[in-house]
Amino acid sequence: MKKKERYRFAVLGATGAVGRRMLSTLERRNVPVEDIKLLASPRSAGQRLTFRGQEIEVEAVAPDSFADVDIALFSAGAAASEQYAPEAVKRGAIVIDNSSAYRMHAEVPLVVPEVNAHALDAHKGIIANPNCSTIQLMVALHSLREFGLEHVVISTYQAVSGMGQTAVDALLDEVDAFRAGEASKQTVFPVVKQDTHYPMAFNVLPQCDIFLDNGYTKEEMKLVNESRKILELPDLRVSPTAVRVPVLYGHAESVAVRFTQPVTPEAARERMRKAENLIVVDDPATYAYPHPRMAEDTGETYVGRIRQDLGDPHTLLFFVVADNLLKGAAWNAVQIAEALIARAN
Amino acid sequence: MKKKERYRFAVLGATGAVGRRMLSTLERRNVPVEDIKLLASPRSAGQRLTFRGQEIEVEAVAPDSFADVDIALFSAGAAASEQYAPEAVKRGAIVIDNSSAYRMHAEVPLVVPEVNAHALDAHKGIIANPNCSTIQLMVALHSLREFGLEHVVISTYQAVSGMGQTAVDALLDEVDAFRAGEASKQTVFPVVKQDTHYPMAFNVLPQCDIFLDNGYTKEEMKLVNESRKILELPDLRVSPTAVRVPVLYGHAESVAVRFTQPVTPEAARERMRKAENLIVVDDPATYAYPHPRMAEDTGETYVGRIRQDLGDPHTLLFFVVADNLLKGAAWNAVQIAEALIARAN
Known part of the structure; x- marks a missing residue:
């Protein structure tokens, strides 16, 4: 990822329990967010969530949602990840996926930043967030x-x-x-x-x-x-x-x-x-x-x-x-984003 | 214990969660009870409990409570067991003790009837009921x-x-x-x-x-x-x-x-x-x-x-x-009583 002052984020599954905590964790950890796109299934689109005091409308996800996104946090289940992660990568985003879809893929790093942040160096666009209990x-x-x-x-x-x-x-x-x-x-x-x-x-x-x-x-x-x-x-x-x-x-x-x-x-x-x-x-x-x-x-x-x-x-x-929902999901995903940012050059 | 048609029981700690279940288990398993004395601390004495359709008043426990008792089920804590079990044995009762007081005494059988009923043969008046989780x-x-x-x-x-x-x-x-x-x-x-x-x-x-x-x-x-x-x-x-x-x-x-x-x-x-x-x-x-x-x-x-x-x-x-409270306490204690009755001669 190219080094910048601030990064463009997207959250897929923003209205879910983990998605909402991804937003609050980005706030709490003061991540350098330039802008943030909130995405969900058409069923949840139209809801409004608050990020850093601003109301943002949730959009229905589409492949082109990920154009102009640096880091996309996914938490919408394995099927949505399988459908949209390759599209996001194709458009230049790095996907941090909280679903089980890619965790065991050989070319996908599975990362707990305190443990194996070094595995991020080998990513090919998708990074998997492990299961909560793990x-x-x-x-x-x-x-x-x-x-x-x-x-x-x-x-x-x-x-x-x-x-x-x-x-x-x-x-x-x-x-x-x-x-x-x-x-x-x-x-x-x-x-x-x-x-x-x-x-x-x-x-x-x-x-x-x-x-x-x-x-x-x-x-x-x-x-x-x-x-x-x-x-x-x-x-x-x-x-x-x-x-x-x-x-x-x-x-x-x-x-x-x-x-x-x-x-x-x-x-x-x-x-x-x-x-x-x-x-x-x-x-x-x-x-x-x-x-x-x-x-x-x-x-x-x-x-x-x-x-x-x-x-x-x-x-x-x-x-x-x-x-x-935090260290077991949203918090760890945001830590992965931070580790990517620290590695940007 | 001498073989009889029916046996005289006492329950010490009758008003507690386990004590009440000792009564209901004696009923449910149709144990040959001739009569039953309900005993508790002076604080709980005077309460009335039902056994086989009859209301029975709970008496304050005293050493002589155990005269004319064949089998005494204890569930009033270790201190009460240490105080009254020897008195009950002295008066000819067999004590089945649900407290931890005697469990590890070498001469006290610690019995789960499905597992080691044979240990009952060596009892000297007190038999310990194991801890629930065990x-x-x-x-x-x-x-x-x-x-x-x-x-x-x-x-x-x-x-x-x-x-x-x-x-x-x-x-x-x-x-x-x-x-x-x-x-x-x-x-x-x-x-x-x-x-x-x-x-x-x-x-x-x-x-x-x-x-x-x-x-x-x-x-x-x-x-x-x-x-x-x-x-x-x-x-x-x-x-x-x-x-x-x-x-x-x-x-x-x-x-x-x-x-x-x-x-x-x-x-x-x-x-x-x-x-x-x-x-x-x-x-x-x-x-x-x-x-x-x-x-x-x-x-x-x-x-x-x-x-x-x-x-x-x-x-x-x-x-x-x-x-x-049942297999982990009252039910197992009543099973021990039944095993003693089966061994009576």
């Missing part, structure tokens, strides 16, 4: 990679907002119906498009996204495959279980990591404290540890409950939390 | 023990009712305040007696019970120590993380178990289907797996999401759910 895990694991990452066992506690604003509204409706002693119709959880639904209010569901043939869910396999690609450890063992919990914002992860050498919690804490955008909240004496409500509306990743396995000095257990 | 794990693991249990990594999703009715009320109050846009005072979660509290509504907290010196919580160490005792595997490796979630009833557990030999999911399912009181709910094609709302108000343990580890044929992953 990003926060990467920030934590990367800080410990010098100890030799061998095997990661992870169980997640994932907020419903990972399924979009519809899911946030549906959980709140369910909770209200429950408190009113009324039956609620269930059409959203665990996955909108499947024909069997379960209650989410006061419940946990061990299914995030659809099942694949191997008995794992798509969300679980993202944790495996995206982690290996981002960390550049194709043989890293990952044993994932992804679970939806009745939380609105903020994913939590219970993680056990085996290293190729013994690691003390003190050594791990020291590395984690030095890691970029990773905040260690870890003191049992003062009941200090991370939880989703603490991470909500922040861009950092939090880690605590760092302790050695009771039977294996090579293994550490810890608990990682981040706002899934 | 019981359901034991039912699942026992069914697979022939494959050689080596290492268990477990992350829990624990309902607030594990902290008593106060916690159920507190979560609902918090949820109502949240929906009304009001601040809620936080005095209950994660542990009433500590001076730092966090929100529980729409949140998860990686702390169940107090922290111990090794950085693990008491709940986590119960999973380790009670599992080893019940399974009679003193060297079993257990790597526990206990997490409270905004669920009212029903604990869930994400479990990875390494065996001394390769185990297929099919072989595991076959053993689990044959296991007593363990229900396999496991079919991704029909979105079948267990979750807390499905287990609520039942006495069984449910298991699903049974799959092989992606990198180790010796390891299986699965998800276990049970009602923490």
